Amino acid sequence: MHAKFIPQGLFGLLVATSLTAAHADERPWYLTLDVGFSRASDPAFAGGSLTTRQGVAYGGAVGRHLGPNWRVEAAVAYRNNPVRRVGSPGFDPQPTDADWASLFLTVNALYDFDGFQLGKAKVRPYVGLGVGRAQEVDTDLRVGGVEREYSGSGSARQLMFGLRWDYGSPWLADVGVTVADAGTVRLEAAGRSESFDAKYRATTVMARLGYRF
Secondary structure, eight states: OOGGGSOHHHHHHHHHHHHHHHHHHSOOEEEEEEEEEEEEOOOEETTEEEEEOOEEEEEEEEEEEOSSSEEEEEEEEEEEEEEEEEOSTTSOSSOTTOEEEEEEEEEEEEEEOOOEEETTEEEEEEEEEEEEEEEEEEEEEEETTEEEEEEEEEEEEEEEEEEEEEOSSSEEEEEEEEEEEEEEEEEEETTSSOEEEEEEEEEEEEEEEEEEO
């Protein structure tokens, strides 16, 4: 149908709607860099347990908006918690520089709620679920003063929730909490036949800085 057969007001409304939709979709992709603090659950390990301290977390994501509320992203997160004490037979109880670490690769689906205006920013609460791979869960411990590495991989899942600040520019920021779980992971000693089962779970508070493109 030619424009001359559409009432002038309706034609203007259609043009405005089209321009608004185009503007909303012109930056559907985003990148984020993440940094935060991690608290790992102390796992049973080799007939005893590991006791850990608060640690750090780093990561990032590549995501895409699928509409005004839904988005998906591919994410990576590294967490490292120092080991305070090893209560397992045969291990040095307070090893130097021992850690309890993980590398998660996940695909996340997130839902952004409509939110509220706070100054110049629109703040949107969000929730999300992620599934993927705990590519490596490892710990470096000492036996008789000699360092040994134990590592393993398994499936991963996580629950996310937080707040996202949108300033109407390509830049965005958010603060969120992630509960990550790899279930029971079989940890094998590097170069040895030893192996142990340990459960991995960590709660992380992350700050994210992102850019839409």
